[in-house]
Amino acid sequence: MNPIDTIAAIFAVLVLIKMIMAVVNPKILRKQAKKILKHQTFTTIAYLVLIAILATYIFPVLSITQVAAVIFLTALVLGVSLVPHSDLVIDLGKTLMGKNMLKKDWLALVIWVGLAVWTLIAVIF
Secondary structure, three states: OOHHHHHHHHHHHHHHHHHHHHHHOHHHHHHHHHHHHOOHHHHHHHHHHHHHHHHHHHOOOOOHHHHHHHHHHHHHHHHHHHHHHHHHHHHHHHHHOOOOHHHHHHHHHHHHHHHHHHHHHHHHO
C-alpha cells in the first residue's frame, strides 16, 4: 500500500469510527471533543503537524488543482450535512464572522487564502 492509500485508509477508518460513535453514543464523542478542544494551543499545533505530514505525502503525488478539487468536494459534502441544521449554522456564522474573526481565525484564513492563491496561480499559469 502506498502512502496515499494509507492516508485514505486511515481517513476511512476514522470516519467510520466517528459515525458509529455519533449514532451509538454521541455523549462520549462530545466528551472527547471537549477534552481535546480544551487545549487550543496543543490542538492547533497537532493539526499543523498533521497538515505538514499529509502535505509532504500528498503534494508530490497530486497537483494543487487536484487537491483544491477534493477540498471543494469535501466542502460540498460538509454543506449537505449542515443543511438540516441551517438555523444553528447561521447563528454560528454570526458569531464566527464577527469583529474577532481576524484576531481569532488569522491562521486558518492565511491557510485558506494561500491555498486559493496557489490554486489560481497554477490554473492561470
